[in-house]
Amino acid sequence: MEWRGFFVVFGAIFLAELGDKTQLATLLFSIEQRIPRPMVFLGAASALVGTTALAVLLGGWMGRFLPPKVLRWAAGLGFLMVGLWILFGERG
Numbered sequence: 558m559e560w561r562g563f564f565v566v567f568g569a570i571f572l573a574e575l576g577d578k579t580q581l582a583t584l585l586f587s588i589e590q591r592i593p594r595p596m597v598f599l600g601a602a603s604a605l606v607g608t609t610a611l612a613v614l615l616g617g618w619m620g621r622f623l624p625p626k627v628l629r630w631a632a633g634l635g636f637l638m639v640g641l642w643i644l645f646g647e648r649g
Contacts, residue, residue, distance in 0.1 A: 583601040
């Protein structure tokens with residue numbers, strides 16, 4: 558097993574998830590007293606595992622048809638477009 562790769566992925570995802578909408582939603586669920594905190598943790602952790610599994614499967618499938626450089630460019634452009642939409646999108 559490649560532990561260096563594990564720690565690289567862990568660090569990148571951990572930093573990316575800090576303060577994002579998923580973490581904030583989980584925080585709000587844990588503030589409410591209607592759902593026990595262990596259930597909030599299990600629900601949130603299961604959802605993250607499920608979405609991560611989907612991303613790994615989809616990435617493996619797409620990797621058979623597209624070179625990594627194309628996927629990196631597509632992901633980068635996608636993030637850039639979302640950022641521009643957040644900065645300059647319609648203000649309510």
